[in-house]
Amino acid sequence: MAVALIAHGGAGKWRPGSDDDAVAGLADAVEAGRRVLLAGGSSLDAVCETVVRLEDNPIYNAGTGAVLNFDGFCELDASVMESRESRAGAVSGLQRVKNPVLVARKVMEETDHVMLTGDGAQRFARVMGFPDHDPVTPARRADWMDKRNRVDEILGQRALKMRKFLQEHPEYAGGTVGAAAVDSRGVLAAATSTGGVTLKMVGRVGDSPVPGAGNYADVRMAASATGTGEFVLRSLATRAIAERMGQGEALEQALEAVLAQLGRDYDADVGLIAVDAAGTPVARHRTRDMPHAWFSGEGPVASRMRVPPA
Ligand code: GLY
Numbered sequence: 001m002a003v004a005l006i007a008h009g010g011a012g013k014w015r016p017g018s019d020d021d022a023v024a025g026l027a028d029a030v031e032a033g034r035r036v037l038l039a040g041g042s043s044l045d046a047v048c049e050t051v052v053r054l055e056d057n058p059i060y061n062a063g064t065g066a067v068l069n070f071d072g073f074c075e076l077d078a079s080v081m082e083s084r085e086s087r088a089g090a091v092s093g094l095q096r097v098k099n100p101v102l103v104a105r106k107v108m109e110e111t112d113h114v115m116l117t118g119d120g121a122q123r124f125a126r127v128m129g130f131p132d133h134d135p136v137t138p139a140r141r142a143d144w145m146d147k148r149n150r151v152d153e154i155l156g157q158r159a160l161k162m163r164k165f166l167q168e169h170p171e172y173a174g175g176t177v178g179a180a181a182v183d184s185r186g187v188l189a190a191a192t193s194t195g196g197v198t199l200k201m202v203g204r205v206g207d208s209p210v211p212g213a214g215n216y217a218d219v220r221m222a223a224s225a226t227g228t229g230e231f232v233l234r235s236l237a238t239r240a241i242a243e244r245m246g247q248g249e250a251l252e253q254a255l256e257a258v259l260a261q262l263g264r265d266y267d268a269d270v271g272l273i274a275v276d277a278a279g280t281p282v283a284r285h286r287t288r289d290m291p292h293a294w295f296s297g298e299g300p301v302a303s304r305m306r307v308p309p310a
Helices: 020-037 045-058 098-109 117-128 139-160 163-168 230-237 237-246 252-264
Strands: 006-007 074-082 085-096 116-118 177-184 188-194 215-217 221-227 270-276 283-286 294-295 302-304
Touching: 006 020, 006 045, 006 221, 006 270, 006 283, 020 045, 020 177, 020 294, 020 302, 045 074, 045 098, 045 177, 045 188, 074 098, 074 215, 085 098, 085 117, 098 117, 098 188, 116 117, 177 270, 177 294, 188 215, 188 221, 221 230, 221 237, 221 252, 230 237, 230 252, 237 252, 237 270, 252 270, 252 283, 270 294, 283 294
Parallel strands: 085 116
Antiparallel strands: 006 177, 006 294, 074 085, 074 188, 177 188, 177 221, 215 221, 221 270, 270 283, 294 302
8 A cells, every 4th residue: 555644734824934834844754653653553553653754843832842822821721532433532731741742642552531631631641651751942931922022012911812912913823733644554643743832721721632623644644633633622623633534535635625614704814734654645724834844655755945836
C-alpha cells in the first residue's frame, strides 16, 4: 500500500521574514516522518515523530515556544488518533511538559481514558516519566508582554470577548501543528498539538485535543485542523470530512466542502490537512498562510507556505 504523510504548522499569518523557516521546519519534520514510514514503521509512530519535531521547534505554537495564555503561562493541548479500533488519546490544559503529543499517546496506550486535563494530565505525565520542562521561550514572553499591553488598550473591560480583536489581528492566532499519515498496512493516524490562541482565558480548551474536531482518523482518512478552534469545535470539522467520504465523496471534494461550510457558517480563519487510505494528501485553508509539507509513495518531500489559488 502507498504510504503518505502531510503536516501543517498552523493557519494564520506568518511574520514577514519567518516564512522560510516555517516551511523548512515543516519539510524537516515530514522528512523525519517519511523515514519512519519507509522503514516500515506505523502511521502513529510517523505522525508522532513529525509532531515532536514541530513541538521542539520554537517557531511553532506547540510544545516549546507555545503561546502564553492571558495570565502569562502555557496550557498545552494535544491528541492522537488511529484508525485501528478508533483509538484516541488526548491532553488539555497541560503545563510544563516538553512533548504533549507523547503524553496524549500514553493516555491512549496506557489508560482506559481518552482525555486527561490540567493537573491530572500533568500528574499522569510525571508518572509516565515526562520531566518538568518550561515551554516558555524569551521570544514568546516578550511577544506576550507586547500583546497583553495592547489588548488592555484596545479592549479595556471587554477583554473576555476577543473574537473581533482576533479577526483584526490574525497574527495573534495560528501556529498549531499537526500531521496525518497512512502506513504500509493501510492504518491511518493523525496527531495535533498546540498552545491554543494567544491571550486565551485560563482554562480555555480548543479543538486540537478533541477527536472529530481538531484531530481525527478512521478507515477512510486521517486529518488535522488548525485556526481558531472554537469554529472547528462547533463544526466537528475533521469528522465531517470522514462523514462526507462515507457518502461517496473523494477526500479533496469532502475537505473542500467542509472548509466552504466553515466559511459560510462562521467566516472561519481555519485550515485543514488530510490523507486518505490510498495515500492522497490534501491541504486547504481560509487564512493567508498555512505552511505545510507532504510526501506520497516513493516521492520526495514537498513544502510551501500556502496553497496557490485554483
Ligand atoms: N486550533 C487551535 C486552537 O484553537 O486551540
